[in-house]
Amino acid sequence: MALPDVKQSATEARLATLRMPEAGCTRDAREAALARLRAMGLPGRRDEYWKYTRPDTLISPEAPKAEVFHTDEPMVFDGFDRLKIVFVDGVFSPEDSDDLTLEGVSIDRLEDICCKDIHWAKQLYGVLEERGQTPVQRPLAALNTAFAQDGVAIHVTGKPSKPISLIYRHDSESSDAILHHVIRVESGAEVTILENGPAASRFNKCIEIDIADGGTLHHVRAQGRDHQRRAATHMFTRLGKDSVYKSFTLTVNGVLTRNEQVVELTGDDAVAHVAGACVGDGDFHHDDTVFITHDAVNCESRQVFKKVLRNGATGVFQGKILVKEGAQKTDGYQISQSLLLDDDSQFLAKPELEIYADDVACSHGSTSGAIDETALFYLRSRGVPAKEATNMLTLAFLAEAVEEIEDEALAEDIVSRLEGWLARHS
Amino acid sequence: MLEIKNLHVKLEEEEKQILKGVDLTVEAGKVHAIMGPNGSGKSTLSYVLSGRDGYEVTEGSATLDGADLLEMEPEERAAAGLFLAFQYPVEIPGVGNMTFLRTAVNAQRKARGEEELSAADFLKLVREKAKSLKIDADMLKRPVNVGFSGGEKKRNEILQMAMLEPKMCILDETDSGLDVDAMKLVAEGVNALRDEGRGFLVITHYQRLLDHIKPDVVHIMADGRIVKTGGPELALEVENNGYADILAEVN
Secondary structure: OOOOHHHHHHHHHHHOOOOOOOOHHHHHHHHHHHHHHHHHOOOOOOOHHHOOOOOHHHHOOOOOOOOOOOOOOOOOOOOOOOEEEEEEOOEEOOOOOOOOEEOOEEEEEHHHOOOOOOHHHHHHOOHHHHHOOOOOOOHHHHHHHHHOOEOEEEEEOOOOOOOEEEEEEOOOOOOEEEEEEEEEEOOOOEEEEEEEOOOOOEEEEEEEEEEOOOOEEEEEEEOOOOOOOEEEEEEEEEEOOOOEEEEEEEEOOOOEEEEEEEEEEOOOOOEEEEEEEEEEEOOOEEEEEEEEEEOOOOOEEEEEEEEEEEOOOEEEEEEEEEEOOOOOOOEEEEEEEEEEOOOOOEEEEEEEEEEOOOOOEEEEEEEEEOOOHHHHHHHHHOOOOHHHHHHHHHHHHHHHHHOOOOOHHHHHHHHHHHHHHHHHHO | OEEEEEEEEEEOOOOOEEEEEEEEEEOOOOEEEEEOOOOOOHHHHHHHHHOOOOEEEEEEEEEEOOEEHHHOOHHHHHHOOEEEEOOOOOOEEEEEHHHHHHHHHHHHHHHOOOOOOOHHHHHHHHHHHHHHOOOOHHHHHOEEOOOOOHHHHHHHHHHHHHHHOOOEEEEEOOOOOOOHHHHHHHHHHHHHHOOOOOEEEEEEOOOHHHHHOOOOEEEEEEOOEEEEEEOOHHHHHHHHHOOHHHHHHHO
16 A cells, blocks of 8 residues: 555655665565565554653754753763773774673674675564564554664673673764664573663664573663653564563653563563653653563563653653463553643553463553652651651652562662652752 | 640541540550550551551641651651551562661661661661571561561551661550460560650550550540540450440540
């Protein structure tokens, strides 16, 4: 079916500003992604999947400017021993990065996977993204596959002694970055991936993660404090038998964020947890869109999303659990909650379950509410001042999401970020 | 110490007068009990004194050591030395009991211009007080009152009281939902805090709590007023004959 004119012209206007990298061996995947993108067109305001989030500034030919935020305060994860991979406005920076050698893992730049003939990466690039295009189209991810400027291929074969830390620095107020990473976790291997930073004025990022039988990947992300930045991110994750994927995202700022997680449980007894905590003030718009497919027996999935909103901030949650025929003994859980600190803020939620197996346990809940006045009075009656009591209850509200982080030190670091935000905004 | 004069209180949202002229003075070192039938205004009195929203004082005053309680925020009343042990202690998921206690203790110390307790000193103190109330380490670690039994919740209230060392303690039906053993434990906790400088106002339906916490003065409250005041024998009278005789007598 031909695209509507408006959509086609918007898509072509955006494409006119992009240039496909040479990238020999990924060329076919990129061309195929471009064809996919042209067939579906970039998202528009009338698309059901973009009902709550306006895609305009994510698809415009030029990225809206975003002031660079400067601070002397320590950054998130600063105190942790980790292997740092730094991108500045979406370009790998060797001088800011650590030496990329570490036992149990090999890391290469995306542009090197051809000359180094890294088979697994060539075979993964664009594949999970394409799988993730059905049943719901994700045009910004196809655009990413076609035009990604940089990225890394991370091959986890053992249990590296420290986390791999992807750091996204934002230096130019009109940067428009497209990054694409591919990660393969081999059988029995285990890794922690950290991500932080605003990345660019506008950031389109895609990660494809393939976890083999018995592999484990932990992911903790903090999206940077630059207020005017925009981001559309996708994580496509495929899990084999007995594998584990646990992802947590903290968002404390940004005028527009759309985080999509597409998870496919393809091996029996696999576990996938996807969580997020966000705190937004003013013209903050934050969208978590999650699609989890159960296609094997006895798998467990959890979605835990908590949003604190004030001064007109908007939170969106679209989460789906799809249980395919034969995916018996599925245990699916989904909760999305917002704490609205005033009457101006809004939370829009669309929880969905679609189940084709008859022996499953799936639950979902979504709530939106104000601070619990009874609890607030209880704290104040013990001498805790109103502001501090409100902050305690706000952190308590977010706790269920933060508790999804297994590593206690990382969880504490995230909590300290949230405390910082509360202190700055109360 | 606590002086309540001609206190009139109505619900904020509706034209319903709950307290219709309460006069009551609690002296330092004394235990006063308020008894009364359901709906007489006992719990409202405790909420108004501690500063809960939803009530409007239309007349009268309440002071603690001369300071106007009704002008203060709830946290200021707490820092001034007022403590309410809740009839229904509130569950707060996500806030650790220990964190809560420490925040409260230090917030009050800060408000009074005192030095905050160090983590080590606090820990030592809380362990010691918790032990006497048979509160184990696990209860201290868990979120405030979440998953606590009725008895554990009430013991937790008394632990807070012991940590905060208030001047004036109000106990709102602390005996409700307690079995005999739990009541004894709670009463022991309260009795341990009795001293010359501290006043107590014990609100209860039943005389049995007063077997364990011996009052100096007993008040009977009905229809928003204190209708009779006497010694501990008044509580026994209620226990034996119910409220009907007393109410008939004062009417």
